[in-house]
Amino acid sequence: MRDFSQNIDWLSINTATIRKQHGQEVALNTLLDQCAAAGIRAVSPWRDQVAAIGLQATAAQLRAHGMSLSGYCRGGFYPAADKVGLQAALDDNRRAIDEAKTLNSACLVMVVGALPGALEGKPHYKDIGRARQEVVDGLAASLEYAREVGMPLAIEPLHPMQAADRACINTLEHALDICDALDPEATGALGVALDVYHVWWDPKLAQQIARAGAKRLLAYHVCDWLTPTADLLQDRGMMGEGVIELKKIRQWVEAAGFAGYSEVEIFSQRNWWQRSGDDTLQACKQAHQAVV
C-alpha cells in the first residue's frame, strides 16, 4: 500500500467538501484558488459550480494551477416519467461527457438516478426494477458516445438509504454486474467510483473490490460515517471522525490495482460547511496523511 503519511501527492478535493464555508456558498474559482494555495494538485468539481463560472474559464484556471481532475460530478439521473424526460437525460449526459472531456477529467462520475420525481417528494412510479432498466439503457447509450470521445464513465453505487431518490444502484456487486453486461471486455471505458461512505457496510466489499480490479476502479472517495448520523445526505464526517476502516479498504483497493487519487467528498451541514475553507482543507490534509 502506498505511504500517504509523508505528503499529499494523492489527495484530491471534491469541491463539495468546501462549497459552503461559514454556511455560505462559495464560487468555484475561489475554491480552486484555495485548493492551489493549500498545495492540492487534484480536484473533482460539480457541474453546477462549473456552469456558474463558465466551462472555459474553469479549464483555464485549472491549467494555470496545473491541477488535475480525479473526476467530474456528475452524470446520470436517467430514469424519467416519460420519453421526453428519458431523452432529455441522454442529451444532458452527452453534454456532461463533453464538459468532462474539456476539463480533461479522469472520469465522469455517474449518479444514476432512481424513482423519477422522488427527489422532489413526488415519485412518478414505484417500480425500482423499471428505474434500474432505464438506468442500464441510459448508461448503454451514454457509453457509446463516451467511448467515441474517450471519457471513462464511473458508476457510483450510492448507499441504499438513497435508493429511492438518488441512485438505484446501491452495491458494488450490482454496479459491476452492469459493467460486465455493457463492457464485457473491461476496456476501461466503464467502471465504478467507489465511495467508502456508500459501501463500507457491505459484507461482500472485499470480494467485490477484488472482482473489480484496476480496469473498473476509476475513482476512490473517502470521508467517514458518524455515529449518530443526523441526516441521510449532509452529515458526513472527516476521515477519522467515524467508524469506517479507511486503511483496510484502501489496502483492498490498492491490492486490486488502483493507484489513483484519494478524493475527499464531505457533505457536512452541521460541521465542516460551517468552517472556513482553509480550516477544512487543513483537516483534509492532516487526515489524509494520518488515517486514510
Place this chain on the structure above:
Amino acid sequence: MRDFSQNIDWLSINTATIRKQHGQEVALNTLLDQCAAAGIRAVSPWRDQVAAIGLQATAAQLRAHGMSLSGYCRGGFYPAADKVGLQAALDDNRRAIDEAKTLNSACLVMVVGALPGALEGKPHYKDIGRARQEVVDGLAASLEYAREVGMPLAIEPLHPMQAADRACINTLEHALDICDALDPEATGALGVALDVYHVWWDPKLAQQIARAGAKRLLAYHVCDWLTPTADLLQDRGMMGEGVIELKKIRQWVEAAGFAGYSEVEIFSQRNWWQRSGDDTLQACKQAHQAVV
C-alpha cells in the same frame, strides 16, 4: 397470493407502532386492549414494554384476548467491548428466549447488534468483521438453547444505514448465509424476520426470498419508505405512503411458502406517534386491506 382485502385475519401489530400516542408513551396493557378492541388477533410486543407491566401479566392478558404473537422484540445485540459484555449478552438472550416461550411467540426477532458502544456515540472498536464474528458466535450459542426450548430465532437484517449501531447483518443474503452455516439442515430453528423497510432496495431481494423458502421466512414486517426520509430511525411511513412495492414483495414471500402474519412496524416520531392509538390502528387496518 392470499386475499387481504376482505378482512384483517393476517394483520399483526408490532406494538412499537402505537407505543407513543399524542407523543406520549403508552403502557403495553393499554395497547393490547386497544388492539383487541380493534379486532387485531396478533401482536409483536417489545421486551421493555413487557417488563414494565410484568411477563405473567402480559401472558394472562394475551390469553384473555385470545391473541397470538407473530414475534417477540427482541434478542441480539451480541458484540461487546470485552468478555464480560459478551457473556452478559448471551445471558440476556437466554432470558429473552424464555420470555418468548412464556408468551408463546412464533419466534424471537434478533436485532444482532453492531459496533459496541456506537449506539451511544462511542464505538469501542471499528472492525465490523469482528462484530460480525461475535454475532455469529453469539447466535450459535443462543441457538443451542433456543433449540432445547423450541423457540425459533429470526435474524432481522437491518437497513445498511443502521450497520454501525444496531445490526451488522444488513442483507437477506448475509442473514441466509449465517442461517446456512449454523442450521444447515434448515430445521426451522433459525431463520429471518423480513422487514420490507430494511430490504426493499436490494437488487437481489427476489432471488434471496426464493432461496429462503418457508423454513427460513419466520416473520414478515411491513411499513413504507418515505421520500424524503427525515430521520434514519423514526421516520417510517404507513403502508401506501411511500415507495415500497408491497404487493410485489408479498407475492415473492408467499411464493416462497410464507403463510404467516403481515406485521405492521412503524416508528414515526413526526406523524403516527403524534396521533391517537385508534387512528393509527384504523389506518393500519385500511392499509392492510388496500395496499399490503
